[in-house]
Amino acid sequence: xxxxxxxxxxxxxxxxxxxxxxxxxxxxxxxxxxxxxxxxxxxxxxxxxxxxxxxxxxxxxxxxxxxxxxxxxxxxxxxxxxxxxxxxxxxxxxxxxxxxxxxxxxxxxxxxxxxxxxxxxxxxxxxxxxxxxxxxxxxxxxxxxxxxxxxxxxxxxxxxxxxxxxxxxxxxxxxxxxxxxxxxxxxxxxxxxxxxxxxxxxxxxxxxxxxxxxxxxxxxxxxxxxxxxxxxxxxxxxxxxxxxxxxxxxxxxxxxxxxxxxxxxxxxxxxxxxxxxxxxxxxxxxxxxxxxxxxxxxxxxxxxxxxxxxxxxxxxxxxxxxxxxx
Numbered sequence: 001x002x003x004x005x006x007x008x009x010x011x012x013x014x015x016x017x018x019x020x021x022x023x024x025x026x027x028x029x030x031x032x033x034x035x036x037x038x039x040x041x042x043x044x045x046x047x048x049x050x051x052x053x054x055x056x057x058x059x060x061x062x063x064x065x066x067x068x069x070x071x072x073x074x075x076x077x078x079x080x081x082x083x084x085x086x087x088x089x090x091x092x093x094x095x096x097x098x099x100x101x102x103x104x105x106x107x108x109x110x111x112x113x114x115x116x117x118x119x120x121x122x123x124x125x126x127x128x129x130x131x132x133x134x135x136x137x138x139x140x141x142x143x144x145x146x147x148x149x150x151x152x153x154x155x156x157x158x159x160x161x162x163x164x165x166x167x168x169x170x171x172x173x174x175x176x177x178x179x180x181x182x183x184x185x186x187x188x189x190x191x192x193x194x195x196x197x198x199x200x201x202x203x204x205x206x207x208x209x210x211x212x213x214x215x216x217x218x219x220x221x222x223x224x225x226x227x228x229x230x231x232x233x234x235x236x237x238x239x240x241x242x243x244x245x246x247x248x249x250x251x252x253x254x255x256x257x258x259x260x261x262x263x264x265x266x267x268x269x270x271x272x273x274x275x276x277x278x279x280x281x282x283x284x285x286x287x288x289x290x291x292x293x294x295x296x297x298x299x300x301x302x303x304x305x306x307x308x309x310x311x312x313x314x315x316x317x318x319x320x321x322x323x324x325x326x
Contacts, residue, residue, distance in 0.1 A: 067133055070126040111148045113195045115140050118214060120172055120199040121152070123190060132188065137175055139182060139202060141217070149189045153217070156181050161308045164223035164230050164255040167216060169207045174199040179208075184220040209252045219256050228257035228277045235272065235285070236303055239263055241294045242270045242287035243325050247306065250285070254307070265289075290324045 053061050115121065119140040125132040138152035157178035160166050165185035172180050205213045222228045232254035235244060240263075244250035257277035264271055270287040305317035 067126040070124050070134065073124055111145060111192055113192045115143045115150060115195065115198065116201065117141060117143060118202040120202060121195050122197040123194040124196060125190065125194065141187065148192050150192060151187060151189050154183050154186050154188065156183060162255070165220045167207065167220065169213055172199060182217065184217060185224050211252060222257040222277055223255065230254065231256050231258040231274060234258055234260050234274060236300055239270070239272055239287055241296055241299045242289050243299065243321065245269065245286040245288045247321065251307065288325050292324060294324060
């Protein structure tokens, strides 16, 4: 039964108390009066939605309504002063490229909110299932002014182990005091209407390990989305039981996308020759062999405990490395 049918049924009710009927009829008249036709129309338009959510559990229905509210807030976002386009009038003509049949062209208006790559933003997100929902901070990866949709890297303040696609960029002014972690493996596109604030730009910034944030993002994309092999994986699988001689230095570069060139023994030590995935220059990583018989499986466990564990497990791994490889 839709809302209008329900109200019609109410007017035909027979009740002992005439006052109740009179009150219900007055509500119905108010809803169908000229001043309230827009309300009835809105409710009528939403009847299909009501039918779809009526079979949901109370919890699911509440969550859906919460997400709809977030979407409504974004659609009515006033961060851009209510204007979805740059308000600079008609752009001046620009000289055409060489060889073009026209001499000038006029650029189209650009979309607001004006953002550029590596801007730190706050945005309202609303998705389905386990998709991001609610207020989130993010870093802009790509923003073409001719398109409303931009690509962002969601962030989190939760402490995470570093992977090629997940790394900590330290504290950012204006954001919560916790360290900020980028989730490159969760890239998504959003409308500019979802942006509610901006907090500077990461161009030229470095992370706590001294790495250029822009380069580190590119490296993460190359490994996670481009299928390139990380230097850490090359060391794990193509260097026998040898380990990096300088663990601290290796920790800084272990997630770079790399190509194996050569692995050679030099006395008791070894050298891994490699190059970055987009370069031709060969680099060297000094390796050290164990001072006793050591299994490859144990080496791989050692690397996991050194770089992806904490507390007791990591302390034991450091002690084992010191005993076997120094």
